[in-house]
Amino acid sequence: MGRILTLIEDRKRVQRELERNLPTEVVERARRDPHRRRIPRPCGITIHTSVGCSNRCVYCYIYDMGFPATVEKYPLTAEGVVYALSLNRYVAPARTLAAYGSVTEPFNPITKSFSLKLMKLVHRYLGLPSQVSTKSILNGDTVSGLAAADPRFSILVTVVTIDRARVLEPYAPSPIDRIVHAGYASRYLHTSLFIRPVIPGVTDAEIDRIIKVSVEHGVKHIVVGSLRVTRGVLSRIHGVDPQLHKDIISRLSREPRGGQITVAETDVKDRIIRSAMDYQLKIYTSACQANIDAHKEFCNMCRMGPCGNTGRVGAADEGDIAEFLEHSGIRLGGIRLSRDGVDIEMRGRIRRERIEYVKRFLEQVLRLRVEIRNR
Numbered sequence: 001m002g003r004i005l006t007l008i009e010d011r012k013r014v015q016r017e018l019e020r021n022l023p024t025e026v027v028e029r030a031r032r033d034p035h036r037r038r039i040p041r042p043c044g045i046t047i048h049t050s051v052g053c054s055n056r057c058v059y060c061y062i063y064d065m066g067f068p069a070t071v072e073k074y075p076l077t078a079e080g081v082v083y084a085l086s087l088n089r090y091v092a093p094a095r096t097l098a099a100y101g102s103v104t105e106p107f108n109p110i111t112k113s114f115s116l117k118l119m120k121l122v123h124r125y126l127g128l129p130s131q132v133s134t135k136s137i138l139n140g141d142t143v144s145g146l147a148a149a150d151p152r153f154s155i156l157v158t159v160v161t162i163d164r165a166r167v168l169e170p171y172a173p174s175p176i177d178r179i180v181h182a183g184y185a186s187r188y189l190h191t192s193l194f195i196r197p198v199i200p201g202v203t204d205a206e207i208d209r210i211i212k213v214s215v216e217h218g219v220k221h222i223v224v225g226s227l228r229v230t231r232g233v234l235s236r237i238h239g240v241d242p243q244l245h246k247d248i249i250s251r252l253s254r255e256p257r258g259g260q261i262t263v264a265e266t267d268v269k270d271r272i273i274r275s276a277m278d279y280q281l282k283i284y285t286s287a288c289q290a291n292i293d294a295h296k297e298f299c300n301m302c303r304m305g306p307c308g309n310t311g312r313v314g315a316a317d318e319g320d321i322a323e324f325l326e327h328s329g330i331r332l333g334g335i336r337l338s339r340d341g342v343d344i345e346m347r348g349r350i351r352r353e354r355i356e357y358v359k360r361f362l363e364q365v366l367r368l369r370v371e372i373r374n375r
Ligand code: SF4
Pocket: 053, 054, 055, 056, 057, 059, 060, 061, 062, 102, 103, 104, 105, 135, 172
């Protein structure tokens, strides 16, 4: 059996093992859980450790996605979440990146032990390279729990302001404490200062101090990412700082209407990157780059690549891809595989969903761009 089908078989083996051991009600619930169907993005599959967040950062859009401003336990056991992931046909063991902390704070006291257990089980059963973003204080037991879950865990500690934190992140721990403990975590795990979302006029005004303090405490990496706003975010920002609201509005190409819109701030990010270069930090312009680097892996899945360890190219060859396509019932016209990506020609009428699945799954496995033509 080739390498791609082996990955699928590994996932099914986990599925069977958990199914045998889990109570029926957990199995039933996991089959309806969103982790079963969520499609990974380039940063990986987002894994939710709880529901909602009580930090109430004014720039956070999760409240406009329907999440509460409190932290509620995830309505499934940790084993149940792993089982739901094992049912997800887009998840490739050891290849799909796992991203924790995108819509909640994983180390909130209510959910910290659940999060650490979930991270450990996901890595033990599926081997997904793990990354977490957090505003919590990374004390000894959190860091040792993360190291026990995945010895190459990529940690992102968010700091976007020091002076304005009480206004913009009213219930989150002090940013100085976050930085001090990020330095502590850096001794054991790949830890990055996470400057996301960059708040124009705020983050850039403070960046030299943020970076200086971080470097003094031993942080060596930085991830820079943009601010995305919704109508709700704009309204909350207006409520605490009308001038900041005006500055952000001036950078928008259009009204956010129902969804999210990214703030144009290349100039501000450039300013941050220059400061990081002055302090000789390793700079990532996307969270996935830090995860790939932490795990010494390679990725060339998007136009920002190639990223990481070029010695790790080659998770599968053309024969493995052909075998996988045949197994998926696809008549093959041809495959061209290079370090830049893979071009696949398919013959016959193939449903759009199937093509979409093949593309997304192969991207996870190969970590390359996948182009498909169907004639
Ligand atoms: S800590 Fe993160 S998830 Fe929680 S409110 Fe702030 S930005 Fe949102």
